[in-house]
Amino acid sequence: DAGVTQSPTHLIKTRGQQVTLRCSPKSGHDTVSWYQQALGQGPQFIFQYYEEEERQRGNFPDRFSGHQFPNYSSELNVNALWLGDSALYLCASSLAGGSEDTQYFGPGTRLTVL
Amino acid sequence: AQSVTQLDSQVPVFEEAPVELRCNYSSSVSVYLFWYVQYPNQGLQLLLKYLSGSTLVKGINGFEAEFNKSQTSFHLRKPSVHISDTAEYFCAVSDDGQGGKLIFGQGTELSVKP
Numbered sequence: 001d002a003g004v005t006q007s008p009t010h011l012i013k014t015r016g017q018q019v020t021l022r023c024s025p026k027s028g029h030d031t032v033s034w035y036q037q038a039l040g041q042g043p044q045f046i047f048q049y050y051e052e053e054e055r056q057r058g059n060f061p062d063r064f065s066g067h068q069f070p071n072y073s074s075e076l077n078v079n080a081l082w083l084g085d086s087a088l089y090l091c092a093s094s095l096a097g098g099s100e101d102t103q104y105f106g107p108g109t110r111l112t113v114l
Numbered sequence: 115a116q117s118v119t120q121l122d123s124q125v126p127v128f129e130e131a132p133v134e135l136r137c138n139y140s141s142s143v144s145v146y147l148f149w150y151v152q153y154p155n156q157g158l159q160l161l162l163k164y165l166s167g168s169t170l171v172k173g174i175n176g177f178e179a180e181f182n183k184s185q186t187s188f189h190l191r192k193p194s195v196h197i198s199d200t201a202e203y204f205c206a207v208s209d210d211g212q213g214g215k216l217i218f219g220q221g222t223e224l225s226v227k228p
Contacts, residue, residue: 004157031213042118042204042218043158056215090157094213103213105150105157 002027004093004106012112013081021076021109025093031055032074033103034066037088049074050096078111086113116141116207120219128227129197135190135222137205147188148206148216149179158204164188175199200226 005024013019025032031050035043045058049068063079072093078085088110092103121136139145146165150158162173169181179190188205202223206216 033213033215035216040221042206042220043216045215045217048215058215092158092216096213102148102160102163103216105159107155107157 004091004104006089006091006106006109008109009107010110010112012114014114015082017081017113018077018079019081019111021078021089021091021111022073023076023091023093023106024073025091026104029093029095029104030072031094031096032068032072033092033094034074034076035090035092036060037090037108039087043090046076081113083113086111116145116209116217118205118207118217118219120203120205120222122222123220124223124225126225126227127195130194132193133191133195133199133224135203135205135224137188137190137219139186139188139205139207141186141207141209143209146208146210147179147181148208149173149177149188149190150204150206150218151175152202152204152221154201161190161203195224195226197226197228199224 007022033048034046037043046060048056052068065077068074088108090108091106094103117140119138127133148163149161162171164171164181172178177192202221205219
């Protein structure tokens with residue numbers, strides 16, 4: 001039973017560039033959430049996707065956008081990167097309305113913006 | 115608005131000693147509480163969760179936590195720690211218990227020394 005997978009593992013970009021991060025949810029899950037974890041901080045909620053639509057959003061600018069595909073996998077896009085976007089980006093999956101309401105996290109993508 | 119405060123940023127302890135990691139929350143609605151562990155260069159793994167019922171919750175790896183509504187606390191305990199418990203621990207709160215947005219504390223770094 002595959003858990004949550006994310007790609008790539010590491011990424012280096014320069015200011016002003018755009019980046020796309022990918023996530024495949026745990027088998028049987030239909031909901032994907034994205035979090036940003038800056039160094040030495042707790043994760044911060046970016047947004048959540050269910051049925052290919054954004055269901056909840058945290059306090060992040062419009063430069064952060066996402067997408068969910070029919071197979072429930074998801075992408076996080078960040079435009080106009082700046083130094084402060086350097087962080088570990090975590091994807092979590094869950095099953096909407098299920099009795100098991102836990103979010104399972106992937107290993108993360110480490111983004112460095114130079 | 116919900117928030118989580120982890121009262122200790124670092125907790126050093128000797129192997130086989132007991133440990134308590136403290137977590138306080140604020141919320142105006144029903145809360146669902148979680149503890150996650152993050153090993154170096156990995157994602158988050160759920161240790162335990164409180165949704166309802168018994169206020170004493172047992173989790174994996176010998177950890178347990180007690181929900182105290184009057185003190186708005188959800189402290190994590192383990193009677194005897196191992197070197198392998200060295201990691202970052204995060205307390206989190208949700209207001210829907212259905213896999214929705216998690217709000218995390220800043221984390222507590224547990225360092226177990228031989």
